[in-house]
Each structure stands twice: as structure tokens, then as C-alpha cells.
Amino acid sequence: MTTIPKPQGVNAYLTNKKYDNILKVLPATMERVEIIFLQAGDGMLKIEYGFNERMYIPDSMRINAVDELLQKKKIKGVIETVPTLRANQVWFDPTVLNINKLIDEITEIEDNLPPVADLVLHSRQVRLPIAFEDNVTKDFIKYYVDHQRAESPYINEDYGNMDYVAQYNGLNGKQDIKDIVLNSTYYNSGHGFWPGGAFWWNMDPRVQLYVPKYNPPRMRTHEGAVGMGGPCLYIYSTPSGGGYQLFGRTIPIFQFSLKHPQYKDYDSPLLFRVADRLSFYEVDEEEILYGYEHIHNQTDYKYDIDYEGEIVVKDFIEWYHSPQIQEEAAAFKKKQAEAVAVTPKP
Amino acid sequence: MLKILKGGIQSVVEDWPGRTGRLRDGMALSGAMDNVACQLGQLLVGNPITEGGIEVTAGGFQAEFGEDALIAITGADLGCTINKQEVPLWKSFKVKKGDVIKFKMYKDVGFRAYINVAGGIDVPKYLGSKSTCLFGAYGGLEGRVLKTDDVLKFGKPYGALEEGKTVKQSAMPKYTNYWELKAINGPNSSPNYVTPEGMEWLFTNVFDVGDQANRAGIYLGGVDEEWFFAARDVGHPSNVIEHPYNVRGGLNVAASTPILFPSDGPSLGGYICVLSVIQAEIWMMGQLIPGRDKIKFIQTTQEEANEERLKYYKWMSEDSIE
Structure with missing residues (x-):
């Protein structure tokens, strides 16, 4: 691989903002870690659980429970979701569904979710x-x-x-x-x-x-x-x-x-x-x-x-x-x- | 019907938007690599824009028509002839039983052409789509590339067969060897994954399209690990716990290799994804010539992406046809 020159004169503060893609954060509760809503494309919203990466299986159980409720809502503009261990991603049409409206819908599900500990899978x-x-x-x-x-x-x-x-x-x-x-x-x-x-x-x-x-x-x-x-x-x-x-x-x-x-x-x-x-x-x-x-x-x-x-x-x-x-x-x-x-x- | 004489480099049945709703099963979206050429092609022969055609990559495809049909060739100029006579691109015309269609090779610009037939290609839909997924070996014709002696049937035309329909000059996509693709942040563009210098480089560097550029990934050279990644306490700074990939259009950085994910890109994986080509411009990925073309990512916003998307929806309509 050839050497790649590093861009010069990048203002760290400005660029941090320029490349910041966090849209909203829900604080941690007794039940869960904080939830970070991230821009992941012009019709993609990523919902990540926890600022720190962790391998904790109940996170996945929670994400799948939220995902199920999200599917049930049948929100117009949502195309599909991909739940994983510590994140979910929603693919949607932003000309039909505003990304902030989508975040609100998911927040509502999160706020009303029964404890994961109550689940029997x-x-x-x-x-x-x-x-x-x-x-x-x-x-x-x-x-x-x-x-x-x-x-x-x-x-x-x-x-x-x-x-x-x-x-x-x-x-x-x-x-x-x-x-x-x-x-x-x-x-x-x-x-x-x-x-x-x-x-x-x-x-x-x-x-x-x-x-x-x-x-x-x-x-x-x-x-x-x-x-x-x-x-x-x-x-x-x-x-x-x-x-x-x-x-x-x-x-x-x-x-x-x-x-x-x-x-x-x-x-x-x-x-x-x-x-x-x-x-x-x-x-x-x-x-x-x-x-x-x-x-x-x-x-x-x-x-x-x-x-x-x-x-x-x-x-x-x-x-x-x-x-x-x-x-x-x-x-x-x-x-x-x-x-x-x-x-x-x- | 169409009898395949030679499959060429890689020819597959694809539609648009591909196989949606199954990413959660690990099934790629698939669909036409250049959805603009595919969809405009469908309009030219009177099909809905979700119909399927034959995607001819690079060239070499040859076939004989077993019946009269209305067709249109769209996308890259791969030296298409009918009975050795050159045919116009982006224009519907009739072929007769016994006519032989041949593609030579790609030229200066563009890499994929589409054969669009009134009524579409009659292959069974699998999970809602006719698109071929080569890695999964399903969809299209038996989940594979077309080869000698294959026979493809055509569907019933959707309306009257109209010859001479063309794409308006103003609606013609422009092909080049230097592509500017508008892209948006995320999901891993923040400074805890990539340094500001790294992100700045992604949006200023001119990337060489690698020799390895296929339906599942377009390799774009390498990143300099010395300054590209933010320091993180993991085995390699490109590694994250398995997360959803932003297909189609995500730029993945797998160890030191940036890979752009087109149609058959994977749904999930453990490397960071640093930007996302906007949905209105993912079609450009289908016309990149491996080992020759260059691309640059232009940073854009959600608002601008929405405007571009609305333009794209209008573009894929009768407004573009005359």
C-alpha cells in the first residue's frame, strides 16, 4: 500500500461537529443503558444501546422486544429493520417519514417497555x-x-x-x-x-x-x-x-x-x-x-x-x-x- | 422467450427495489446495480418501474429471440447489436423471432447495460423479487448467472407495444470515469471511531475503484491506519461488536480496506461503516469500471438528500420519457 498523505490544517473542533451524527440520546435508567440515535444514511436510523460497547445478552432481548412493538405500529415510511446484539437499524423513506418523528415513536416504545427481566423467551x-x-x-x-x-x-x-x-x-x-x-x-x-x-x-x-x-x-x-x-x-x-x-x-x-x-x-x-x-x-x-x-x-x-x-x-x-x-x-x-x-x- | 447463446462476463436477472424485508434474515437486498438504467428501461417498454430485466455486466452476452418482442437497451454502451447492426440505446424497438442480440465489451465509460422487455422477464419471484442474489444462490434464474442454452420466458406485456419511446435528453444519466457521489455521515463517522483527519480525508480523497468491484463490494484501496482511526481499546480499531450495515450505499472499513456496499452488500457485520451514499445516487455504483474509474464522496445533509430523493422519484416516471 502506498503512503497516504494526512490532510493538513483540520480544525478538530469544527470537524467534530461536522462529523457528529448523534441525533438524540435517551439517558440510562435502572432498566437499561443509555440509547443513542444515530444518523446512518439518508434513510437509515441506527439505535445503539450504551456509549460503551458491551456484550450483554439482555441488551439483545430488549432490542428484539422493542423491535417487535415497532413492527406492530406499522409506521408509514418504515421499510425494514435489522436488530442485532446492541443496536437496531431502521431503513425508512425520509420523504414520507421525518427522522425525528421516527425517533419519537421509538422513544415512546422504550419509555413504556416492561422490564426485560419479566420476559420468558x-x-x-x-x-x-x-x-x-x-x-x-x-x-x-x-x-x-x-x-x-x-x-x-x-x-x-x-x-x-x-x-x-x-x-x-x-x-x-x-x-x-x-x-x-x-x-x-x-x-x-x-x-x-x-x-x-x-x-x-x-x-x-x-x-x-x-x-x-x-x-x-x-x-x-x-x-x-x-x-x-x-x-x-x-x-x-x-x-x-x-x-x-x-x-x-x-x-x-x-x-x-x-x-x-x-x-x-x-x-x-x-x-x-x-x-x-x-x-x-x-x-x-x-x-x-x-x-x-x-x-x-x-x-x-x-x-x-x-x-x-x-x-x-x-x-x-x-x-x-x-x-x-x-x-x-x-x-x-x-x-x-x-x-x-x-x-x-x- | 430468449435463448442464451453466451452468458458473457456476468449476466443476471435483476429488478428494483430488490428483495426488501429480509435483511433481518441475512438476505441481501440485491436488485439492479444501476437502478436508474433499469427503471428507465422498464418505462421505455411500458412496464412498471419495479419490473425486472437482464443486467449485462462488462459485455460478452449473446442471445437469440424465440418470439417477437418490444425491447429497449439502457445503461452503458457495451457495443450492442441486433443481427450485427448497431442499435440505439435508451430507445424502445421491436425484435423478431430469430433475431440475435450481441454485446461486445465496455468502452470508455459505464460498465453495466440492461435488456428490458415488454412484460418483463418471467422468472418466479422469490420472497417478493425477481432479483438474483449470487452469493445466496437464489432468485433470478436458479440463483445464478445466465449461461449457454438457458431459456428465459417473457411476461405478458402491460399494455400496447409502443416503438420509438426514448428517454428525454434532460433525463439521460451522465456517465464518466470520475464520479462524485453525495454521501451523508454515519453510522461510525464520529470522532470516537474515525479521527477528524480521517473523515476529512474520506470527503476529499479521490479513490481508485479497485480491481475487485462486484455486486457484493467495491474495494477502494486502503486507509492509513496511523492516523485514520480513533484509538479504541479493541483488537483492531476497525472492529466493532457486530452491528447492522447501512446497505445499499454504506462505506465499510474492514481492517484497512474501505469497501463500498452495493446491491448484494451484507446486512450485518463487525467492521465500522463511516459514511453512506445517498439513496438518490447509489445507481452510480453500478457504472464504476473496476481498476479504472475514480470516485469522490461529497458530504451532504439530510435536507439535500431529501431533495435529491424527490428529484429521483420524479426522474423514474413518465416525465422522463417521450
């Missing part, structure tokens, strides 16, 4: 097989090494990313990462990026891994790749680009053709639903390949899904904030921070 439990550092995953990482970036701190000589994830989190090695992935339950805050992809968050703050993404992102990732970026776990639903550190591969989670009954019976190409919980069990590579054949072609694969589960949010919040959990989470974070300080950045 229907939450299915999905169990998926995973093959760690399988050959297909290695091939795609090798492609990146050969075509995009030869030397990087996050890829080892065996075309794996797990050593880096371990190093970045102050853990001993990839076995520690495997143990965490296999013993954790992940929560789905919503879908995005590419079709059917769900964003999964570890429900246990004591093993909350964090890892920066590829630099530059991969141009190619394979279907079913399981990876992590920041604190988030993701399964690539279709072949696509992407920047997450890869652990291995699981079976298909998206099927446009709706051939397999798991998709056909629900008339949806998506395997996951918002508020689902996910866990993994380890298998060898052949079993994953068997999954592709028997989901996409023979359509007789049986997914492991328990449909009946629920999350009592009050219980989750109480457990999460209990002194022992918080103490252990803080200890994990401290060790993590020490490791981050001495680990090379992407």
Missing part, C-alpha cells in the same frame, strides 16, 4: 456437530495465505487459527479453545451478514473469548465454516467472503431449495430462530461430509433440535450478576487483557 436448543481444523477449512485458509496475505500472526504453519485465538485469550493452546466451544451454550441475537447466518454469543461470561478479525478479510469462506470475530461466533451459511478466525466446520444451516424436511416443513431456508440456544459436539471430518450429502442431496439427515425450551430471563440475569460468576468472569477478563497486551495484532 421461547428458546429452542440446537446441537450441531463440529470437526475442528478439518481439511476443507485448512484449504480455504491456505488459499488466503497463497493469494491474500502470506505472513500473519493469526495463521499458523498448519493453516489453523485456533493457536492465535488461544494466545489472544491467555489460554494454553487449541485444546482449551476446543473445550470452551464444546462446553458452552450460545445465544442467537438475530440473523445477518449472509442468508441464514446467526450471530451467537456465549451465555457464560466466565469463558467469553474475544479475537480480532482477519486483516484483510478473506475473499473466500466455505459453507459451514465455524469461526469467531470479536466476542461473536458465526457459522457461514453459504460460500462468501469473511473475516472471522476459523475453528472448523459444521453441517449446512441454510437451504434455499427447501428439499430437506427441516426447511420444507417450516417453509423457511433458515435453520435457526432468534433466541435459539446452540451447542456443539465433536465429530471427525467424514461425519460432516456425510451431513452435506444427507441434508442437501438425500435429505434424510436428522437435526438435533429440542423445540420446547425456554429462557427465564430473570433467572439468567440473577445468575449472570451473582458474585461468584462475576468474580470468575473478571478473573478470565484480567488474564485475557494481559495476553492481549503481548499478542501481535492482525
Whole structure:
């Protein structure tokens, strides 16, 4: 990359105002962090929760509850919304709906929202097989090494990313990462990026891994790749680009053709639903390949899904904030921070 | 119907506004890369502006008509001929069964052309749209690019077939190699993500359109990490906790790479988005020639964007046709 000259004589004060895109802030309450309304385009409003970035699953539950009420209002000019872990975004037509009117409507919902702790969420439990550092995953990482970036701190000589994830989190090695992935339950805050992809968050703050993404992102990732970026776990639903550190591969989670009954019976190409919980069990590579054949072609694969589960949010919040959990989470974070300080950045 | 002889570089069925309402499922909006050329094209052949046509990227597409039809070619001049005779762009005309349409290659300006047919292209709508999403492999014709021996049927014309309709000179979009795209702040333009110098640079720099510029992302060189990002306590200052992307038209900064998100841009991700091309001008992204054109972002306001949007709505109407 050539050197880019820095613009000279920029008046910091003026430009701060010039590039300020905060439209309104609702102060924090006992129930929630502050809410920041941001300009995100000429027909886009972003609603962000908290000035400080945090990974706190009840934020997502709140955002989804507000989103549901917003949908019900059927406000003229609103096109669609994209709720995520700590933000929602409304796409609207500003020639039909004034952005301040939209902010008022959302504020009204927020002001009258019952406590999130009162929610009991229907939450299915999905169990998926995973093959760690399988050959297909290695091939795609090798492609990146050969075509995009030869030397990087996050890829080892065996075309794996797990050593880096371990190093970045102050853990001993990839076995520690495997143990965490296999013993954790992940929560789905919503879908995005590419079709059917769900964003999964570890429900246990004591093993909350964090890892920066590829630099530059991969141009190619394979279907079913399981990876992590920041604190988030993701399964690539279709072949696509992407920047997450890869652990291995699981079976298909998206099927446009709706051939397999798991998709056909629900008339949806998506395997996951918002508020689902996910866990993994380890298998060898052949079993994953068997999954592709028997989901996409023979359509007789049986997914492991328990449909009946629920999350009592009050219980989750109480457990999460209990002194022992918080103490252990803080200890994990401290060790993590020490490791981050001495680990090379992407 | 139309029998495809050669698919060319990349030819797909697209409509407008694409597949809305499914961003929350991770399904890209898709839709025509140059919605202005697509929509004006629909008007020329008497279709509603939401109908679908064939988006021909770069050139090389060849096909034979299996029936008489009224068509119009809009967008970039890719050297379109019918039976080896050059045809006018932005004008409706009749073709006969057996006529062969061919596209050569892109020239000095513009990168995508649209074949618009009275009645539209008769592919099944998937989730409300005929648009192809190549990454998801759905929509359009079997979710893929057109190739040799494909057959596309036409829909029933919406009205009388009128030859010789043209786009008024005043309504013709202007193509260039140097594009100025009006853009608005957000969502991550504030000084806690990007330094004021960084934002100033975004709105003054002339960007080279990268060789990698497709329906999902247009790569625009690199940023200088030394001074572009505000310091934040994260693994990389371009990283944020996964948030919604402002598609279509958002400028994403993935590590040190700025990527403009057009039709198939992702709905969500973990890199910052620093500005947003206004909706009235996102069509320009469809005519950028990879590795050749240059673009500059011009900062604008919500008020100005609204005015431009109202002009755009009027532009995509019979007012532009004579």
C-alpha cells in the first residue's frame, strides 16, 4: 500500500461537529443503558444501546422486544429493520417519514417497555456437530495465505487459527479453545451478514473469548465454516467472503431449495430462530461430509433440535450478576487483557 | 422467450427495489446495480418501474429471440447489436423471432447495460423479487448467472407495444470515469471511531475503484491506519461488536480496506461503516469500471438528500420519457 498523505490544517473542533451524527440520546435508567440515535444514511436510523460497547445478552432481548412493538405500529415510511446484539437499524423513506418523528415513536416504545427481566423467551436448543481444523477449512485458509496475505500472526504453519485465538485469550493452546466451544451454550441475537447466518454469543461470561478479525478479510469462506470475530461466533451459511478466525466446520444451516424436511416443513431456508440456544459436539471430518450429502442431496439427515425450551430471563440475569460468576468472569477478563497486551495484532 | 447463446462476463436477472424485508434474515437486498438504467428501461417498454430485466455486466452476452418482442437497451454502451447492426440505446424497438442480440465489451465509460422487455422477464419471484442474489444462490434464474442454452420466458406485456419511446435528453444519466457521489455521515463517522483527519480525508480523497468491484463490494484501496482511526481499546480499531450495515450505499472499513456496499452488500457485520451514499445516487455504483474509474464522496445533509430523493422519484416516471 502506498503512503497516504494526512490532510493538513483540520480544525478538530469544527470537524467534530461536522462529523457528529448523534441525533438524540435517551439517558440510562435502572432498566437499561443509555440509547443513542444515530444518523446512518439518508434513510437509515441506527439505535445503539450504551456509549460503551458491551456484550450483554439482555441488551439483545430488549432490542428484539422493542423491535417487535415497532413492527406492530406499522409506521408509514418504515421499510425494514435489522436488530442485532446492541443496536437496531431502521431503513425508512425520509420523504414520507421525518427522522425525528421516527425517533419519537421509538422513544415512546422504550419509555413504556416492561422490564426485560419479566420476559420468558421461547428458546429452542440446537446441537450441531463440529470437526475442528478439518481439511476443507485448512484449504480455504491456505488459499488466503497463497493469494491474500502470506505472513500473519493469526495463521499458523498448519493453516489453523485456533493457536492465535488461544494466545489472544491467555489460554494454553487449541485444546482449551476446543473445550470452551464444546462446553458452552450460545445465544442467537438475530440473523445477518449472509442468508441464514446467526450471530451467537456465549451465555457464560466466565469463558467469553474475544479475537480480532482477519486483516484483510478473506475473499473466500466455505459453507459451514465455524469461526469467531470479536466476542461473536458465526457459522457461514453459504460460500462468501469473511473475516472471522476459523475453528472448523459444521453441517449446512441454510437451504434455499427447501428439499430437506427441516426447511420444507417450516417453509423457511433458515435453520435457526432468534433466541435459539446452540451447542456443539465433536465429530471427525467424514461425519460432516456425510451431513452435506444427507441434508442437501438425500435429505434424510436428522437435526438435533429440542423445540420446547425456554429462557427465564430473570433467572439468567440473577445468575449472570451473582458474585461468584462475576468474580470468575473478571478473573478470565484480567488474564485475557494481559495476553492481549503481548499478542501481535492482525 | 430468449435463448442464451453466451452468458458473457456476468449476466443476471435483476429488478428494483430488490428483495426488501429480509435483511433481518441475512438476505441481501440485491436488485439492479444501476437502478436508474433499469427503471428507465422498464418505462421505455411500458412496464412498471419495479419490473425486472437482464443486467449485462462488462459485455460478452449473446442471445437469440424465440418470439417477437418490444425491447429497449439502457445503461452503458457495451457495443450492442441486433443481427450485427448497431442499435440505439435508451430507445424502445421491436425484435423478431430469430433475431440475435450481441454485446461486445465496455468502452470508455459505464460498465453495466440492461435488456428490458415488454412484460418483463418471467422468472418466479422469490420472497417478493425477481432479483438474483449470487452469493445466496437464489432468485433470478436458479440463483445464478445466465449461461449457454438457458431459456428465459417473457411476461405478458402491460399494455400496447409502443416503438420509438426514448428517454428525454434532460433525463439521460451522465456517465464518466470520475464520479462524485453525495454521501451523508454515519453510522461510525464520529470522532470516537474515525479521527477528524480521517473523515476529512474520506470527503476529499479521490479513490481508485479497485480491481475487485462486484455486486457484493467495491474495494477502494486502503486507509492509513496511523492516523485514520480513533484509538479504541479493541483488537483492531476497525472492529466493532457486530452491528447492522447501512446497505445499499454504506462505506465499510474492514481492517484497512474501505469497501463500498452495493446491491448484494451484507446486512450485518463487525467492521465500522463511516459514511453512506445517498439513496438518490447509489445507481452510480453500478457504472464504476473496476481498476479504472475514480470516485469522490461529497458530504451532504439530510435536507439535500431529501431533495435529491424527490428529484429521483420524479426522474423514474413518465416525465422522463417521450
